[in-house]
Amino acid sequence: MSQRPEEPRPRWALVAIPIMWIVAVSVIDILAPPDIHLGPLLVAAPAITPSFGGPRTVGLVAALAVVAQTLIGVIRDPDELLSANHEAQIIALILVGVSLVVFCVVRERRATELTQVRYVSEAAQRVVLPPLPRRLGPLRASALYLAAEAEARIGGDLYAAARTTSGTRLIVGDVRGKGLGAVNDAALLLGAFRVAAHRQAGLGELVTYLDRSVCWDLMEPGETGRFGETFITATIMDIPDRNGPVQMISCGHPPPVVLRDGRPTTMHARHPAPPLGLGELAHPRYDVASFAFEPGDLLLLYTDGVTEARDATGAFYPLTDRITGWSERDPDAFLHRFRRDLLRHVGGHLNDDAAMIVVERPALPRE
Known part of the structure; x- marks a missing residue:
């Protein structure tokens, strides 16, 4: 009421x-x-x-x-x-x-x-984008969503996490377009991810299923006019609980960043796939990239609303330059500083939704 x-x-x-x-x-x-x-x-x-x-x-x-x-x-x-x-x-x-x-x-x-x-x-955001658990097995995580519209708290940016027997699967993505259609597409993809991410299938099989889910939705009656025009950029990754490389498939999404001892490194995929929803047109092969994620590191996943945020002169937000030297190790503390820095760069108002996930692999205790 x-x-x-x-x-x-x-x-x-x-x-x-x-x-x-x-x-x-x-x-x-x-x-x-x-x-x-x-x-x-x-x-x-x-x-x-x-x-x-x-x-x-x-x-x-x-x-x-x-x-x-x-x-x-x-x-x-x-x-x-x-x-x-x-x-x-x-x-x-x-x-x-x-x-x-x-x-x-x-x-x-x-x-x-x-x-x-x-x-x-806010109620829709809690349903579509529930808060990430602070603990994902041995990992610590935190997420931030900044809506461009003052009256809205949700748009086409999305993220989710799922636990498997050996690690954590993460997805971060961005739906092309805005409004209720973008929210619907984001909810569809997140639902498909939550259903399939727990299976023991490989990362390539998971991404194939997600791409088909988006394509099937676009082929529904009333949606065929959007086929080939609506797509979702995304990064999907497996993070092992034990020390080992992170596996990643990038579907046209901005690359993640690993922050180690205050030094950021961008993890580019050598063979990125097309965005989800275009698989029926491109017939992609999903190559799995890998990179090191060691104890004490921070892993940053984000949407293009972060890197394309402009200041008064039109300059984009230089993510890796701004976070160089940051000493925060707690994900919540990092996102608190990041939020202030990003909003200061744009003068307090974003032109596009922005989301970021920070994952920490805690440092091993000293013996």
Whole structure:
């Protein structure tokens, strides 16, 4: 059930400002010479109230301003009760007050809608992209997802992990396109990965199954128009529990980075495969690459929203240059620093979704 957010509680120190303004203007106007009229300044009181108060507070301040203007007219013109000038000012205050109250009601309605959108998007993210376990066997892991849209918390970037009898399988990917279609494609691929990753099949067989799953979905009724136009870049890898090389198949995705003693090394695949969803067109052979992942190393997997993030001059985020020399070994601490650094580079707003996974193979205890 949706819950309507309560009207923000105004800070009484701020509410006192428009009230004091009403009192000050009223006293000065009453004491001023007859040819000086300060009543129009009363409109400033309700005008500033929406910046810290809701409809009730604005309505209260507007009513006080109308009462003050009425008292000024009665005191200054006791014989005529209210002059035409004071009546016009009272009508103007009433119109301004009603307009401001309506504005506050519309603003609260909009805030309620945004709250519901965020709630739904967060719920969808928890279903499609549940948090990675902090422990993957002997490995420690953490994941970060940064959505480009303020109202949305999920898009076409994806990641997941699955345990096998000998290690951990990881996938990180990026769906071409945006919106609900991208979310649907991401959910499809993640579902297929979770079903098949636990099997003892080789990495090449797993990627073949994932590619066919994407292709089968695109051949469903109503989806055939997207065949050949929708695809998913991805990196799928096996990380053994014991010391040994990581096996990896890259399907058109940015290469992972291994950070060892503050020195990053990019792990390029010698023969990358085409993105998932294009297998029926390209008929690829999946070559498995391997690289060392030693105790004390950090393994970084990410989407192109990271490396294609631009600063005010249009320069891309230089991932390996920025993380050179970083001493953080805890995945959470690394991602906390990375988040601050990336957002500082782009000026606080991303133009594309970005995701990163950090995996640590803990250093062996010293004997």
